[in-house]
Amino acid sequence: MSKMLQTAVVGVTGYAGAELARLLLHHPRLQGTPPVFAGRVDAGDGARGGVPIAEIHPQLAGSHTSGLKLEPFSWELLVNRGVEVLFLATPHEQSREWVPEALARGLRVIDLSGAWRLNDAANRAIYNFEDEGADLAVTIQAQAVYGLPELHRAQIANARLVANPGCYATSIILALRPLVAAGVIDLDHGIVADSKSGVSGAGKAPTPKTHFMHAADNLSAYGVFTHRHTGELLEQIGLSKSQIVFTPHLLPIPRGILSTIYVRFSSTQTADTISFIYRDFFAASPMVRLHAKALPQIQHSVHTNYADIGFQLAPDGQRCVIVSCLDNLLKGASSQAVQNLNVMQGWREAEGLE
């Protein structure tokens, strides 16, 4: 039997990190070779080296995690353990700093942050990267592949750096790209993407926004006209800034995203045509589920690795409401990262994800 692939997860202490750990530990191709787990420097995890994973994430306790510990991050650690693929579940500042070093050391990287997702400097401006415009950053960005396998399968297969998409962006791009590619949407009319996300999307840091008393029994819009996933929408769907309005909302639930998307078609369409466009586009995409009979709901998507898409066409055949759901920690983050791993390794795309 051939040697198993050695992976590492940096930032395993967060919510997406926990799910990524779970998925990798159960992945059929990685049995017997658990990932190297490291914490987040910025979250003070340095001091937690040696803490059992089962103590950090009690839900993961079991025979398969017995003996697994959080290790203090260092490049030597990765080298000594023979790591080949590195997952970064770290803030974008940290990913921005570490990816160059990781690539220089020959690692393949799947970065879950927003550090390397955007090709257009104008779109990147919102992140205020310190190294913006520096030669090294430009070179590395040129190598980065946007990690949405449904759009970029072939490039991901050969990528050294995969920029795993944003959770909101995944839900909206998957819903819109097929229709835009088919040319049926009247883009000048403008698209509205009204998205709602569970609180885990806001991260593990205790803040006034993530306080139970703010999030529970509430709904609030935020980042109106300014959310930083907007750049991903423009670049990946192929839109100009005036062609889409994206409004995220904070839902009083732990996980899950639902995007309600409003488009107008250039000419009258039938539901069958629209269904066909979607089925055709996703014919080879095992992690997208198309819903014909009923619109998707958050509770059918959470705790699954799928994106769920459905739509309702107005009687006029021109106006259409598309509903797109996923689990922001899974298809919106960690299971998408594993899907990218599968593609990069030439494994079956859905392996370990069904």
Place this chain on the structure above:
Amino acid sequence: MSKMLQTAVVGVTGYAGAELARLLLHHPRLQGTPPVFAGRVDAGDGARGGVPIAEIHPQLAGSHTSGLKLEPFSWELLVNRGVEVLFLATPHEQSREWVPEALARGLRVIDLSGAWRLNDAANRAIYNFEDEGADLAVTIQAQAVYGLPELHRAQIANARLVANPGCYATSIILALRPLVAAGVIDLDHGIVADSKSGVSGAGKAPTPKTHFMHAADNLSAYGVFTHRHTGELLEQIGLSKSQIVFTPHLLPIPRGILSTIYVRFSSTQTADTISFIYRDFFAASPMVRLHAKALPQIQHSVHTNYADIGFQLAPDGQRCVIVSCLDNLLKGASSQAVQNLNVMQGWREAEGLE
């Protein structure tokens, strides 16, 4: 001291009924004259005659409800008790049937159902009223006033039948009517109203939709292109069917509505102009709160009798996102009914509602 007004609430056993009872019992103008409380015939409340209100709604228990009981509905009951104003918190079928009799008996009626809200037969079609087109129904509809005081204060003052608005409709009409009246919106571009409501809006009947396991940790769109509040939007805002898309969603919270509304202006506007339009429109409206610094959120509106409105203008000055919140059981139902009562009686509009 003059005789107090005698009111009655039919359908007090529901969620809006409970809130209406609470508001009327605390209303300064009604002290010492509690409403006559009757149940809902359709909900089998007939058998519950004599049951204390404090047993039906334990949260209302206290010295002020001591001795108050649910009474079996009959017209004689209302006559004998000298009822002058009748609140119907009943299903629209029942309101459709009872209102003619109530008016014939000289009562003034505030109906919380959808029975008499729509002037246009095409819009009413969705209700499938049995008496649609009958002379009596036509006559009564002609007398009905849509009970949104912010729009129809003068007519409500003299109305014998007030059709209390739908909860979704209230949140959207209040946000849009000022801008449409001012002529700033590009109506042909189309408006999107993406609304989210807590579960109490779905009523007290146990159904698969209101089951905790369906509603909790979930979000679902429903009634896409078909929700029956659409007619109220068209008639009260002054829109044609193709000018608005309205999508309601079921939120995993007990109460509260937030509508996110997307418009495009015909020409470039400033935030100051839009603020001025709203302030001017609602200058004499005590139950609308305009938010300049931050968008409204559901948790600041629930358990209050206000509608809360705020907006964010895009840098282009043309696209605008309006957020409108209210408590669906209060400004979306029962406190709006009390506000209508105040207007009908010539009392201060906010009396008992601050």
Place this chain on the structure above:
Amino acid sequence: MSKMLQTAVVGVTGYAGAELARLLLHHPRLQGTPPVFAGRVDAGDGARGGVPIAEIHPQLAGSHTSGLKLEPFSWELLVNRGVEVLFLATPHEQSREWVPEALARGLRVIDLSGAWRLNDAANRAIYNFEDEGADLAVTIQAQAVYGLPELHRAQIANARLVANPGCYATSIILALRPLVAAGVIDLDHGIVADSKSGVSGAGKAPTPKTHFMHAADNLSAYGVFTHRHTGELLEQIGLSKSQIVFTPHLLPIPRGILSTIYVRFSSTQTADTISFIYRDFFAASPMVRLHAKALPQIQHSVHTNYADIGFQLAPDGQRCVIVSCLDNLLKGASSQAVQNLNVMQGWREAEGLE
């Protein structure tokens, strides 16, 4: 018309502070004389002087709060405004420090913290007060009255310092004191108080415990055998440490406490006898509701100012389960404070609380 009482609330920025502000602003005896509102020094509220109350607590916005602002705390502020009664909704360290000064300046104080609730130094040890044992502290503690009107009405009436009880303590003491006073409980057998509280009880500071992702969809026990409300139970019910086990739990809801209390009677009892003991004990207590037909539930107590008590006796007539509910921010904090104010002023005890 006589001059209205001038009150002040320090710490109005917290959850209990918001409710206290609401209650005082609507109190019939205080109309036209709004409290002086000050922030919390420890929460950095000093810098927020001049911020409108309606901005700090948007749910309170309305004509009655128009013009009301947060004022930077100083003793001069209180003197200049003629404050007679001071509410402290501050952490216990701050209350410990400020109460001596307030009393010295002739103010009557209602302190919502745990600073002055405990007579027994052994019970106070858990707070680790810096001034423990100092002469001034001893003198002041001797003047403090435990602010549970149902137990200490007469002393509260004359108190200069009222120590408003803990929320858990209120729910348990009200359930147990009548039975202990009547001598029916077998104390040596031991009592179990299993309490569950909503998240607002944990305060407004964002912490890992108050993060939505920790509290939502969860239940956790904490402070087992060590919670600092235990001392209040011992002193107010009259128990030794070995006679009660108290376990608090964190519920995934914003507000409300339910305590399930297990006792054994010394001899066989009937439900009628137990009911009579409760009715007799609370005969003059308007803010306690006794439930004979069904056990109380959290949702009937929240947003009310009442404590709700019910019980179920085992067929053996000896074992009894008592259920006690209240809103931790109201009867567990702010409405209890107002109830104490009423008693101190000789007003009707339930005034402004029905």
Place this chain on the structure above:
Amino acid sequence: MSKMLQTAVVGVTGYAGAELARLLLHHPRLQGTPPVFAGRVDAGDGARGGVPIAEIHPQLAGSHTSGLKLEPFSWELLVNRGVEVLFLATPHEQSREWVPEALARGLRVIDLSGAWRLNDAANRAIYNFEDEGADLAVTIQAQAVYGLPELHRAQIANARLVANPGCYATSIILALRPLVAAGVIDLDHGIVADSKSGVSGAGKAPTPKTHFMHAADNLSAYGVFTHRHTGELLEQIGLSKSQIVFTPHLLPIPRGILSTIYVRFSSTQTADTISFIYRDFFAASPMVRLHAKALPQIQHSVHTNYADIGFQLAPDGQRCVIVSCLDNLLKGASSQAVQNLNVMQGWREAEGLE
């Protein structure tokens, strides 16, 4: 390769049925041989024959459920498909009726209802079985094994009828049986088991109790002194009726049970001794996780197949609070059923459950 085992699930349309389907479809020993899925006659599922599983439980949609349909139940169906092990996720009345036939036809049965859990007629009385005392029922009860592998592994291995335990009962028995077996608890002092369960435990039928508006933002005790899981506690722990008080509560969460259990030891104990007793008892039990550092919480148990147990000993060494958590749909129902299947088949007990 040997023929795979053919299983069937009757009642797959419920919550536990959905989880059972998921577990069996992913079970390594059952790959390629999906269970036969049948609905519930009492829930009107007869008419749903032919409906895809992915439509009934959209979260299960995927390539592995493609083509799987709900089949109308009949004995012929089971015979024709060569079913050897039958899971009944049906109401107890139906299980009571069907088990005799199933056994007569040579099937091995794992029944998730309460139909065959109780040996003592006095304990069974609460179910009011129509066939109580009939010869056949007596004979079958005598063959039934209580399906808690941690207690009855050997008998389950050979059982033809396994009575899968109640969810509450599992959480309490696992926490108490080790200590009772070790003789450390003072039984005459009495035990208190205060349990809290998510709403899925109340079943899929829409009722006033399962309505979102009743369950959300609430906590309520029910079945005080009368819950039908009590008999399981008495029989499996070995207690008399007066030795335990069990109070279930309805938590405002979809799934999960936490039991807080209060015991007094006959003599002073150390935490080490108690830990040792638990570790020793569960040494060969892979589905129980013992927590030494922190008490278990519901959110670490849900969506896992484990029971989690921890405890806190009072400083007096005599009073002890035990906290026991599990997912009521998994270790409290379906994963326990699969664990029983593993034991019955001689497979590794945790197979398919890690």
